[in-house]
Amino acid sequence: MDKNQEQPVEAWHTLALNDVVGKLETDIADGLSEEAASQRLKEYGPNELPSKKKESKIIRFLKYFHDILIYVLLVAAAITAFLGHYTDTIVIAIVAVVNACIGYFQESKALEALESIKGMLSLKAKVIRSSSTVETDARDVTLGDVVVLDPGDKVPADLRLVKANNLKIEESPLTGESESAEKGLDTLAEDTPLGDRANMAFTGTTVSSGRGRGIVVGIGGNTELGKINRMMSEVEDLTTPLLRQTAKFGKTIAVFTILVAAATFAFGFFLRDYDPDELLMSVIGLAVAAIPEGLPAILSIILAIGVQNMAKRNAIIRNLPSVETLGSVSVICSDKTGTLTRNEMTVQRAVVRDATYTISGIGYSPEGEICRDEKPVDVNQSEPVLKQLLQCFYLCNDASVSKNENGEWSVKGAPTEGALITAYQKASLPDDNIERKATIPFDSEYKYMATLVEQDDSHVILIKGAPDRLLAMAEKEKRDDGEKEFDSKFWEEKISELASNGQRVIGAAYKKVDKSVSDIDHSDIEQGVVFLGLAGIIDPPRDEAVKAIRSCKEAGITVKMITGDHADTAKSIGKEMGIGDGSKVIQGKDLQVIEDDELKKAVTEYDVFARTSPEHKLRLVEALQANNIICAMTGDGVNDAPALKKADVGIAMGIKGTDVTKDASEMVLADDNFRTIADAVEEGRRIYDNLKKTILFTLPTNGAESLLIIASVLFGTMMPLTPIQILWVNMVTSVTVSLALAFEAIEKNAMKRPPRDPDEPLLTGYFIWRILFVSVLIGGGTLYLSVYLEGAGVSEEEVRTITLQTIVISQVFHLLNCRSIRGNAFSDDFFSNKVIFVVAALLFVLQFSITYVPFMNNVFGTAQLEVEQWRYPYYLGIAVFFVVEIEKAIMRAIDRRRK
Missing domain, CATH: 3.40.1110.10 (Calcium-transporting ATPase, cytoplasmic domain N)
Structure with missing residues (x-):
């Protein structure tokens, strides 16, 4: 629109019809001529909302390198290139690119899903051109066009009505009013509220009954819908709890890695007789070992699997981190009509x-x-x-x-x-x-x-x-x-x-x-x-919504109903559905005058809000967030968009929602059903649990590798793994066994526990203990094995190959421990996740390849092992499994005593 001529701006509802016709140089009976309509389209542009400039694919791809852990990896790649270790450089670069590709393609899938929804909303309009009624695309409607309105039609632009025969228009997408607005032709005062402008019809609304005609007085960004679209830019985007946590986690790991690497280099340089280049490669190995470079990819995959699962349950997620945010929601604010109820009188x-x-x-x-x-x-x-x-x-x-x-x-x-x-x-x-x-x-x-x-x-x-x-x-x-x-x-x-x-x-x-x-x-x-x-x-409640509300209560989630209906209706429906006590309700007129501090109290005290307008939703969201509550907000109308954007999880209606609302949301309900929101919360909790399990599984690998290298420098022994071998271990476990945890079913008590604290760190005290415990268990055992084999006269390549296999196979056994953070690995659902056994088989194929394929022996510096040499990795793996199970049993006993 910026490149086109500015549209005339008037208070069209205050003008007499003759003045409207004169200002727009049109004719009520004959409409515009085709030539005049074509000329105005060139002057004012198409009738469509201005859209934000899309990021180029290259920029979107490069954003996935904007991570402190990736920066450390890229620095390591540059140093290895400088030292002439080009194979290491190439492998490190490939790891970084693979991570970026996974994130990019998952985001692209989400964007494509949204575009497919928009494609369902193609709109036609009936206009009078040169005395004839013709059907045209809504984007080709222009100022001065005379639009014909029949029952069921969507209004294609803002109109000043010139005919209204028992015309009623359903304006809830714009005003939030559930009752259709009756239309007339009388001129109105300038201060007439939008919902009372009976002589106007607004784009995005629907004719419910009667017939009418109107002159187009506003198109695209100059419509009432377009004005609200511009307001959206004033609402700041929120960062999800998961992104805040992973950003903090990444910085902590990066700083810790750099400090430990620097200290290790200084120790080796001044107190041990290491060649500087060899020592630098060892420190790079330490940095590569300490950084869970596969974690961003695993995170993207876990979230992407969640997105696909939600899509099967009629919830379309627009950005990946919102999948997890749903798991920490403690309040869901929902529309009544069509969401909690059937929208069938x-x-x-x-x-x-x-x-x-x-x-x-x-x-x-x-x-x-x-x-x-x-x-x-x-x-x-x-x-x-x-x-x-x-x-x-x-x-x-x-x-x-x-x-x-x-x-x-x-x-x-x-x-x-x-x-x-x-x-x-x-x-x-x-x-x-x-x-x-x-x-x-x-x-x-x-x-x-x-x-x-x-x-x-x-x-x-x-x-x-x-x-x-x-x-x-x-x-x-x-x-x-x-x-x-x-x-x-x-x-x-x-x-x-x-x-x-x-x-x-x-x-x-x-x-x-x-x-x-x-x-x-x-x-x-x-x-x-x-x-x-x-x-x-x-409008009867949905049976499945009543059950979903009951499930939400068990999960510690409060459901609040926000409706434009009368207070008595709202209380009655709320009580029937299990929302509120059937007596307490706060109305929109009260929200209009209440101070912010009082609203902070009221929003926790009341669960039913009646006779509200969409503008009230934004204040309710702000009041909930002021109480440090993670909230989800549903909406379908254009005026709902600012509240949806402000909420931690904005949820748009896929059937009756407007494009603006969908663009402002994190999730779109394909069926406009509250049950789908509860399903999405359940999926969000499953995803977060699986993410935690993945971290619990992945980090001990990094810890064990780091311990091996630090101990080797301290004791002046042979480096048990090279940087490229460390990368192999990290990535092979990431793309196989780590991924299997993404398919774990939801924990039995997941929807019985309260929402997690959004400020809870990814690594709690117990997680830190467990990661250190298993790191020492695997790293210490592997170090002892490495020293033992070296003393027994085993070649350097064979020692490193056995060390590599020991860490990987120990992790396979540890994977079985991680399927439940505290639970018994030998539970009834031991075979429920078939993916674990498939990826374990794939991992063994990859490990066989790196051991026995000559090309991979040359690239990774490995040696072909004798059959009896395989017993060492399995001995340690089995030992790790049983020791961790004993530790979990002790922790369960402690939990029971605390209760």
């Missing part, structure tokens, strides 16, 4: 003067029973008043319900009206093909809809609408024994009863008129109205 109660009926079944499928006193009834034979009530709801209705090609039932039109049609179909009433002769459309001023039909050789006006409006009109009520005097108090109590249960209440009434009447208006129903009854409608 359902009639659950029907009330007439002499009975209350329950209606089973959910959604728009006509499957369910109608019961009175818990017994099914035949509406057509034994319930005449209920039959008349349901017929009124069915005939006085503009929606339609049908089964789509996937076999799913859906509504076209208002969801509430769809629910009333489904209730009628559940009654299995005969289709009498009753013709509607005239209709008064729903009007917000009158709050009802009326239809004139012919029934039983007479004309009847059927009325459906807000109960309070119908109660004010009614003079009589229909009972089983005929029309009687209207009992206003009875019906007011019934309305309150339904509303207190979180149900939306719709009333029905009728009036008989002369058969000569063929048209009706509001004056025809000012008197003589007979009240029929009420319907209680609810």
